[in-house]
Amino acid sequence: MTSVTVTPLGSFRNERSYPFCPGCGHGPILDALDRALTIRKIDPDKVVIVSDIGCSGLSDQYFATSAFHGLHGRSITYASGIKLADPGLEVVVIMGDGGTGIGGAHLINAARRNVGITVIVMNNLNFGMTGGQHSTTTPQGAITSTTPGGNLERPLDICGTAAVNGAAYAYRGTSFDDDLGDRIAEAMGHPGFAILDIWELCSAYYVRTNRFSRKGMEETMEELGLPRGFAARRDTPEYSAAYRAAAAADAGSPRRPAGIPVAHRSNLTRRTAVVLAGAAGGRVLSAARSAAQAGIASGLWAAQRDDYPVTVKTGHSVATLVLDPEPIDDVTTIPDVVVLVAPEGRARAAREAARLGADGLFVTVAGLPSVEHHAAMVTLDPADAGMLLAKGDMALACVAAVVTLRDLFPLRALHEAVAAAPKGAERMHEVIEAGAAMAAIAAGGSL
């Protein structure tokens, strides 16, 4: 990034004059922002004024700085993105009280993250631009174009909300304050999320419908318990800096997919699709994944389509595994082998088994509910396993059985695929042998 040295400006304003109604508080607040920028002596191109929508949203056009004029209520999100991408920029949001309503979630969350941006709320207690409707900060009883009988809603405490959610700096003042420029400069210099709730007059609407004045405004602030002053001023880690520090501490490099070397040979001559229908938590998907990796290590192409309910730890878990000597394009396919691993898979197994072709095979485990089909059937008996198979073992045992029954690829390849597992590889080797043993006995020596 190149930096141009700029002689400190006497003013950050451009030659354009404000468009606001006579008596509007927006102009004095922008004058105070200009003073703050002058105090802070920043290169104008390093300052980004992010304006919201409304009369307040016109503000960026009167400064010789960079600008982002986006959508209503979303200014804080753009400002956060700018700051996160380039923490060297000084980012100032100007929004109306309207913006704090529609964009309330962003205000709370930016405060909570403590992103290092400065938010100036031009709080004139109503929507100026759209015709004096009530906003989230309109005091109770106030007359606006949408509260003709007086506002019933309680006004939002902007500073209190930001402060209680972690903002580093929160200050309430008015557009009439002499020290407003100093306060804004101070907020900009304070690391972390800073917000200034600046009360002011909308001469076109709120002032007229409520016979409001500077004095009335000061009284209202006192009555509501929202006086001038600080709600927060504390040192807490700024987010974009904290993010970079955390990233630097994580020394890893981005993952690349691991290659699977071909170390075995498969006798498979045509595409074979295996549906494994079992229960959530029964390791069905990972068993299919191991088989796929073993297939690839045996020179085959593999693909796998999983199906499970949104609540992943309950109900069915179904994997459709396709193995093919040729590259696989489509995975939707008529199954060759359907395996019922657990009772939860019964409905899906029944649907798939009904589609089994003439040389299809239905594999089930002794004790599971029956499924109607017209294919050849093999029932695996856990009594033949030579070990006590747990619920979580059954899918892998069934996979090993199918590998054995259909000679998909050498069993060794499946052993090698599970060997890389972070834990439990030892047991998985035993389970694979148990599955193969059940298959051999069930097939009655015809293997």
Next chain:
Amino acid sequence: MRSYLDGSTAIVLGALDAGCDFFAGYPITPASGILMSMMRDLPRAGGVAIQGEDEIASIGMCLGAALAGARAMTATSGPGLSLYSENLGLAIMGEVPLVVVDVQRLGPATGGATTVAQGDVQFVRWGTSGGYPIIALAPSTIGECYTLTMKAFDLAERFRVPVFVLTDKDLNLTLGTVELDDFTPAEVRRREIDAAPDSMYRFDPSDQTNPMVRYGSGRPVRFTGSTHDEHAFITKDSERVEALNRHLIDKIEQHRDEIESTVTDLEEGARTLVVSYGSTAASMRAAVRATRAEGRAVSMITLLSLWPVPETALVQAMDGVDRIVVAELNPGLYAREIERIAGGRTVVPVTRIDGEMLAPEQIAGALA
């Protein structure tokens, strides 16, 4: 060497290899895998990834980051795309380079979170007010998830516009075997930077995309979503407004040849053409293989770009054909684009809206 991975992984690899350095997203099935991978891998690649408080914040942060010079991406599914709507308009209006992955699931509303569908194919094009163009690419294989994500970044930089990578639950979550050699980075254009200190952003010639200047690079940069003049000051001057809006259309429409992408497989003497895209295209290819194996001639075209509609290749493929079958997982939404350019030929939609994948047999059945 071969490897075993899904479309989401391929998209993340494509983004990283394209130089993506900013990601913001909000969890939603079936796009969450992209968010989770980005949260882990992007900081390791020197970028920033963040989970927004909602989709509006996520795309908003991407827009801000892009203006600060980042190559930004976000990923979501139908419900989240609905929340992107207004900011997509802002990105179009402000000419922001942005990649948006939409992993489609069955709608409307919450619909089916883990159910495959292709119902956003018109939504991505018309999903914000005004009707101005975007670009949408549609991978149909895991390998294309990688290559087209890189291409999306390239086109986003070239045209300064949101570029969609439109995928679906099946493409993103189905594992498949890939050749790692196919995962080698392609050339991705860097953002063209306007280096001339006194040059001006322009709307003419209307088809020309302007170079960008990032925030903080030596001179102030202005940006606005309101109708504006060349200095990004708000204007209602009808001549300036028309010049701006004409520019937003022409920069894409007059350069369709740089965007349109298809794979055609035409057969001599075929009277039927099948059209498909996304994961449905794999079913189409299987159906066509089976039909040809029976000795019947049939042509097919896989659309890798959906918006702008790849009309040149489509019209060419229609030559000599009197029936066009359009296979898609929605109530026939893209078939209407085909009908529009079919010159009176019969257009037969083959669709499915029950959350199941179109089976090759179902498509083959329509290839009378």
